[in-house]
Amino acid sequence: xxxxTENGVNQTLLEPKRSVVEEVSSELEDALSDTSLSLFxxxxxxxxxxxxxxxxxxxxxxxxxxxNNIISMSxxxxxxxxxxxxxxxxxxGNNGIQLLAYGLMLGMGSAVETLCGxxxxxxxxxxxxxxxxRSTILLMATGIPLMMIYIFCKxxxxxxxxxxxxxxxxxxxxxxxxxQIFAYAANFPIQKFLQAQSIIFPSACIAAxxxxxxxxxxxxxxxxxxxxLLGASLTLSFSWWIIVVAQFVYILVSDxxxxxxxxxxxxxFSGLWDFLKLSTSSAVMLCLETWYYEVLVLIAGLLPDxxxxxxxxxxxxxxxxxxxxxxxxxxAAASVRISNELGAGHPKSASFAxxxxxxxxxxxxxxxxxxxxxxxxxxxxxxxxxxxxxxxVSDLTPxxxxxxxxxxxxxxxxxxxxxxxxQTFVAYVNVGCYxxxxxxxGALLGFKFNLGAKGIWSGMIGGVAMQTLILVxxxxxxxxxxxxxxxxxxxxxxEYKGEEPLLE
Numbered sequence: 051x052x053x054x055t056e057n058g059v060n061q062t063l064l065e066p067k068r069s070v071v072e073e074v075s076s077e078l079e080d081a082l083s084d085t086s087l088s089l090f091x092x093x094x095x096x097x098x099x100x101x102x103x104x105x106x107x108x109x110x111x112x113x114x115x116x117x118n119n120i121i122s123m124s125x126x127x128x129x130x131x132x133x134x135x136x137x138x139x140x141x142x143g144n145n146g147i148q149l150l151a152y153g154l155m156l157g158m159g160s161a162v163e164t165l166c167g168x169x170x171x172x173x174x175x176x177x178x179x180x181x182x183x184r185s186t187i188l189l190m191a192t193g194i195p196l197m198m199i200y201i202f203c204k205x206x207x208x209x210x211x212x213x214x215x216x217x218x219x220x221x222x223x224x225x226x227x228x229x230q231i232f233a234y235a236a237n238f239p240i241q242k243f244l245q246a247q248s249i250i251f252p253s254a255c256i257a258a259x260x261x262x263x264x265x266x267x268x269x270x271x272x273x274x275x276x277x278x279l280l281g282a283s284l285t286l287s288f289s290w291w292i293i294v295v296a297q298f299v300y301i302l303v304s305d306x307x308x309x310x311x312x313x314x315x316x317x318x319f320s321g322l323w324d325f326l327k328l329s330t331s332s333a334v335m336l337c338l339e340t341w342y343y344e345v346l347v348l349i350a351g352l353l354p355d356x357x358x359x360x361x362x363x364x365x366x367x368x369x370x371x372x373x374x375x376x377x378x379x380x381x382a383a384a385s386v387r388i389s390n391e392l393g394a395g396h397p398k399s400a401s402f403a404x405x406x407x408x409x410x411x412x413x414x415x416x417x418x419x420x421x422x423x424x425x426x427x428x429x430x431x432x433x434x435x436x437x438x439x440x441x442x443v444s445d446l447t448p449x450x451x452x453x454x455x456x457x458x459x460x461x462x463x464x465x466x467x468x469x470x471x472x473q474t475f476v477a478y479v480n481v482g483c484y485x486x487x488x489x490x491x492g493a494l495l496g497f498k499f500n501l502g503a504k505g506i507w508s509g510m511i512g513g514v515a516m517q518t519l520i521l522v523x524x525x526x527x528x529x530x531x532x533x534x535x536x537x538x539x540x541x542x543x544x545e546y547k548g549e550e551p552l553l554e
Contacts, residue, residue: 112379117257139219141364153340157333159238166246171393183318189235226283233290362442381465388469415458488513
């Protein structure tokens with residue numbers, strides 16, 4: 051219904067034009083609040099509307115994360131066919147050292163995810179570009195001390211008990227990943243900036259094109275030019291920078307980002323300390339999750355015959371990481387949906403979105419777990435030709451299937467936590483479940499009870515299961531009206547004082 055201001059200006063013309071997702075989101079809240087319909091009809095309409103929004107977000111997001119993961123996995127496959135030492139080195143670099151930077155940068159970037167998502171839901175579009183720039187500045191600065199860890203990774207690996215051959219080869223591979231640190235620092239803020247606006251399909255197209263180019267370039271560098279491990283990792287870093295540049299060019303030329311990107315601003319250098327505290331809280335939460343499986347790889351290197359243990363575990367972890375990217379896509383969708391709905395003041399839509407996204411992700415994880423069990427005897431040959439490693443992978447596959455099932459729920463609930471701003475609470479949960487229970491239990495089973503890699507992984511699965519149950523319970527007990535009020539208070543406080551809303 052149209053209205054006019056005191057000056058006679060049409061009020062409808064003053065209201066910001068809503069995106070398709072925003073319009074459908076409002077329709078969802080209306081459908082869930084329509085008491086003239088029966089509960090069954092409200093839920094049926096709600097599922098239809100929410101699934102439309104969800105897969106518009108989660109589909110392209112899954113593709114982005116899958117393709118990005120395949121880029122790293124293809125590098126590992128190329129290195130694996132050079133020999134078992136090269137496979138162990140690339141897996142230690144990819145699934146070990148690289149996860150240090152990946153977890154930290156992704157974690158710090160989740161602050162952008164929360165703030166941009168809630169600000170976009172509340173139509174505070176002008177702040178999204180500022181948040182993007184502030185986050186990029188902080189992540190680039192964080193990359194400098196990370197670079198020093200990469201440079202001195204060989205003595206670190208030797209100190210942790212890795213063999214001389216594996217540590218030397220892994221260090222060579224890691225040196226080529228140094229430019230990738232700063233690609234991460236630029237990529238994650240850009241990615242979260244776009245996701246908050248439900249702009250994901252262009253990133254999927256960019257990732258697909260980069261994957262094709264990466265596979266070709268890696269083949270030329272590794273086999274034609276013969277640059278080995280260093281060449282493979284340098285090509286991986288180069289491919290990540292292609293993704294960063296292409297996404298930023300899209301932001302500059304796209305009409306969809308005109309309201310949220312108005313160019314570089316000196317405001318990006320203000321409030322950095324508060325933004326750093328916020329980003330640190332987010333980073334602790336996600337780093338504790340990401341580094342958890344890094345510890346698994348490092349502990350496995352201390353087992354008898356570490357080459358076989360590392361090879362089999364790295365193959366399983368690569369497959370798990372591949373499937374995990376699907377869950378991360380739903381994680382992104384959950385974060386966007388929850389933060390947007392809370393910012394828009396839609397408690398029913400927020401709670402309903404949690405149910406739909408978690409159910410959808412879990413169904414897909416069940417299908418993937420069944421597929422892995424059916425292919426348990428042959429899937430390792432995509433990485434290496436060794437029969438010994440293939441048998442070890444087959445022996446670990448039931449644990450892999452259980453991890454896949456858990457990953458159908460846990461990452462999605464982490465996305466809900468990011469959307470609500472619960473990072474600090476989840477960080478405490480992660481410390482207790484992962485590092486007080488999971489890792490000690492895994493070490494006990496692996497070394498004391500001589501269960502090897504299976505024991506280490508079994509104990510760590512226990513930690514994930516405990517954390518998942520806690521998140522399920524907390525999410526179930528959430529009062530979504532209170533969460534909407536918290537989001538509103540942050541935005542009101544920010545608009546009144548000219549400050550960014552801080553997470554509690």
